[in-house]
Amino acid sequence: MNGSDNGRADSHEAAASPFVLIEPADCGVPILLAAPHGGRSYPDELLGAMRDPRLATMRLEDRHADTLAIEVARQTSAMLIYAKAPRALIDLNRSSEDVDWSMVTGGDKPRVRNSAANRRARSGLGLVPRRLPHSGEIWKSPIERAELDRRIDTVHRPYHRAIAGALAQLRDRWGAALLLDIHSMPPLPGRHPDERGAEFVIGDRFGASCEPMLSSRAIAYFGRRERLVAHNRPYAGGFVLDSHGAPGRDIHAMQIEVCRSSYLDADFAEPSARFASVARTLAGLVREMADAIMEIGGQKGLPIAAE
Known part of the structure; x- marks a missing residue:
C-alpha cells in the first residue's frame, strides 16, 4: 500500500494499490496532505x-483533488497520501459502520440499521454511495456482504492505518502534526445575489479536530490574499477528521474544500490555467500551517518563503 522511493511512488505498486503514501526523504514540514x-x-x-x-463518476469524484495535492506536496516537501480507489468503490471519509444495509445482500447484518453511525448512508452517501441528489440510484443491483467486507479490509482499514502511522511519525519528530485533508466542492452561492461564494472552506469539526488557532491562521492567510474563505459551513469535515484529529495528543486535523471552478475547466473535468495559482496558494497555506504546528510542538518556526 505504501509506494515510496525518495519521495516518488513506484509506478507499478501505485497502479496496483488502492492508495499511495509518499514520504519524501527531505520531508521538511510536520504536515500530512x-x-x-x-x-x-x-x-x-x-x-x-x-x-x-459517466454521470456517477463525475458527480462522486473530487475531480483532480489528488493532482492538486501531489503538486502542493511537491512544492512543500510534505508527506502525502492519496486514494487511487474511487469513492464509488468505498468512501474513505465515512465510518466503516456508515452502511445502508438495505443495499447489501447475503451474510449477517446488524440488528440496528438506523442509527447515528449510518446517518449519511441513509441520505444516499454512506460508505458505499447509493444515490446522488437529482440523479437517483447509482447501482443496478445490491452489493454482496462479502464484497463489502473485502473493500473495508483491503482499502478502508489500510488507508486509515497508514494515516495514523504517518501522523504519529510526524508528531514524534516535530512534537505536533497536522493532517490537511483536501477536497473539492461545487461553486457555492454568495450570501447575497450579487456576491460570489467562498473559494475555500476550512473545516475543523467546529473546533474539535484541531487547535482553534490553526483555523484562525488559515482563515487569515486566505484573507491576506483576498481569497474568499468560509469556516465549517457548509463543510465541517467528516470521518477523517473525527478519526485522526486529536489535539490533546498534539495531532491536529483540518479539512479544506476547494471550489472546482477555481482550478478546473468549465466542465469540471480537467485542470485549467488557474490550477497553478491555486496550487501555489495551497502551498503557501501549508507553509503557514507548518510554522504554526512547529510553534505548538515547541520547535523553531519555519521561515516563510516568498510566494
Missing part, C-alpha cells in the same frame, strides 16, 4: 455495475 476522494482507478466490473457510469 491527504486526498481521499480523487481516486479514478475504476475496475471494469465496478463501472459495469453502475446505471450511468
Whole structure:
C-alpha cells in the first residue's frame, strides 16, 4: 500500500494499490496532505455495475483533488497520501459502520440499521454511495456482504492505518502534526445575489479536530490574499477528521474544500490555467500551517518563503 522511493511512488505498486503514501526523504514540514476522494482507478466490473457510469463518476469524484495535492506536496516537501480507489468503490471519509444495509445482500447484518453511525448512508452517501441528489440510484443491483467486507479490509482499514502511522511519525519528530485533508466542492452561492461564494472552506469539526488557532491562521492567510474563505459551513469535515484529529495528543486535523471552478475547466473535468495559482496558494497555506504546528510542538518556526 505504501509506494515510496525518495519521495516518488513506484509506478507499478501505485497502479496496483488502492492508495499511495509518499514520504519524501527531505520531508521538511510536520504536515500530512491527504486526498481521499480523487481516486479514478475504476475496475471494469465496478463501472459495469453502475446505471450511468459517466454521470456517477463525475458527480462522486473530487475531480483532480489528488493532482492538486501531489503538486502542493511537491512544492512543500510534505508527506502525502492519496486514494487511487474511487469513492464509488468505498468512501474513505465515512465510518466503516456508515452502511445502508438495505443495499447489501447475503451474510449477517446488524440488528440496528438506523442509527447515528449510518446517518449519511441513509441520505444516499454512506460508505458505499447509493444515490446522488437529482440523479437517483447509482447501482443496478445490491452489493454482496462479502464484497463489502473485502473493500473495508483491503482499502478502508489500510488507508486509515497508514494515516495514523504517518501522523504519529510526524508528531514524534516535530512534537505536533497536522493532517490537511483536501477536497473539492461545487461553486457555492454568495450570501447575497450579487456576491460570489467562498473559494475555500476550512473545516475543523467546529473546533474539535484541531487547535482553534490553526483555523484562525488559515482563515487569515486566505484573507491576506483576498481569497474568499468560509469556516465549517457548509463543510465541517467528516470521518477523517473525527478519526485522526486529536489535539490533546498534539495531532491536529483540518479539512479544506476547494471550489472546482477555481482550478478546473468549465466542465469540471480537467485542470485549467488557474490550477497553478491555486496550487501555489495551497502551498503557501501549508507553509503557514507548518510554522504554526512547529510553534505548538515547541520547535523553531519555519521561515516563510516568498510566494
